[in-house]
Amino acid sequence: MRNERVMQIRVKVGSALLGLLFVLSATVSWIAPQDPDRQHLETSGRLQAPSVSHPFGTDQLGRDVLSRVLHGSRISLGLALITMLLAVILGTSYGALSGYVGGATDRILMRFVDLFLTFPLIFFVATCIALFGNQLSIMAIILALTAWMDIARLVRGDVLVLKRENFVLRARTSGLPVWRIFLRYVLPATLPTVTAAAVLRMADLILIESAMSFLGLGVQPPTATWGTILKDGRHFLSDAWWLAFFPGVAILLACLSLYLIGEGFQKHTAKQIQSVR
């Protein structure tokens, strides 16, 4: 009982935090104090510590870090969101079909998932970016290709159980066609699992995108993302801590809020399953 209340509070805090981040990134053109790319190259403008006029300080080119973090959130969050949606669509349809068809087809399809899981992540992404370029749309597809496998596995597991449920058998005794039962009886029932997995996935994707940008594989300067700001900051860690600190905090908050929500969903789903049995 008490546990449940704590869980609910976590989901609420997580949602509020995430909502705030999304609102900030959506309204950034109005609220960001300065143009994120405007430089102040005179000595007095570069690497300024946080102050009233620059709450997050300025970087080595005199750009306002607050404005850059806010603008960066657009790409970091937006890319993670789109990538997550792509991964969910791919993973859910793949896993659900595999589980629903079953038999030898299922075994072969699942070995293919295992194969994908064995690719070293960074190596795979680096190779793909080298081959296909690093536009945002290509990045989204490449990152989605690294993220769909565990969603596919989870959904397949769900479907294997669901297709033996009484209401699915009943739909068959009513003479409904197999594809219709799949779309209207089996697939919707995987939604709780998919939601929880998707939210947790998105947190990982924010981290991966930042890591890629940090390594110089992802989004290229001067475009601001949390990863690229962090990358710039790494050269000045001892003199200008604020450069790496604030994008780091942004990444932390985004991931934290997603984990809080995802964990709450997972517990809730587990509970629902228990109450049905």
Place this chain on the structure above:
Amino acid sequence: MQKQSDKSEILHVSRLSVHYHDQKSVVRAVDDVSFSVKKGQTLAVVGESGCGKSTLALSLFRLLPPAGQLVSGQILLHGQDLATKSEKYMQAIRGKEIGLILQDALSALNPVLRIGTQIAELYQHHFRDDRRNAKRKALDMLAKVSLPNVERTYTLYPHQLSGGQRQRVAIALALACKPKLLVADEPTTALDVSLQNGILALLSNLQQEMGLAVLLISHDLGVVAQMADQIAVMYAGRIVEQGPSADVFQLPVHPYTKMLLEAMPRMLPGQGFKKTYRISGQNHEVPDLRNLPAGCAFAPRCPLRLPACSDILPTETAIRSNHIVRCLQSGQNQ
């Protein structure tokens, strides 16, 4: 259509056998079973858990689990042998010609679709009705199963209904497309005793109204006494006694039938209320269907066992018109 068959005969099953295979063994869940159901009549299949009743129901719909296999026999629905039909043909008649109420009807509804949608989609699928027509028919059907306030019920989700109401929806789903045959697998076991009578009364009303042939599967002899015209007693996958309801209840022949009847608390006309007896016999175990004796499967539990019983499989013997028994001693036991 076979001309020689009785026109009122809707389902005729002859010598049906269904086996489950696993790596090591074969389970004979249904073995050499024959019966028929007539228009407007109810045949009740009774027997203890694990005797093959539910397998029998699913085999009529050709919806056996992957390990199950229809080994031999005919399932004649209006003279058409369902045992040999394609999956496509079966899909077209499931729900339309034959309806099934599943054992656990409370979990038989899709939790994410509204009640009305689930019924209406059957009309849209089987009769190609447009939305409005399907909705009108679905509302009629909800009214037929005596659900209150059908307009509102139409828009509800299964979890918003009580157990009794969900059971009524399950009946509505099975009968929506006006099938000729209804298979009801334990239609009341998931319900409180107080609700059972209402559901049974509803079933017999609908049966009369629609001229349904009903195959009722139950282990509850009270339910069977109330509903059945004919009774088939199943033991270890075989029908051991079959006959008109009154005959089987009052003049049971097979020792197993007698044992079942004695175990039932009952009130029969002229006899008052009888005490409940425990199932008698030395061995109370339900037989292992993987490992049946060569002779009569009931022999190990039978109080009247003869040495020959364990070796010779008794055949179906008619002792009266329509009253059939599988027992070596059926002659002496009358």
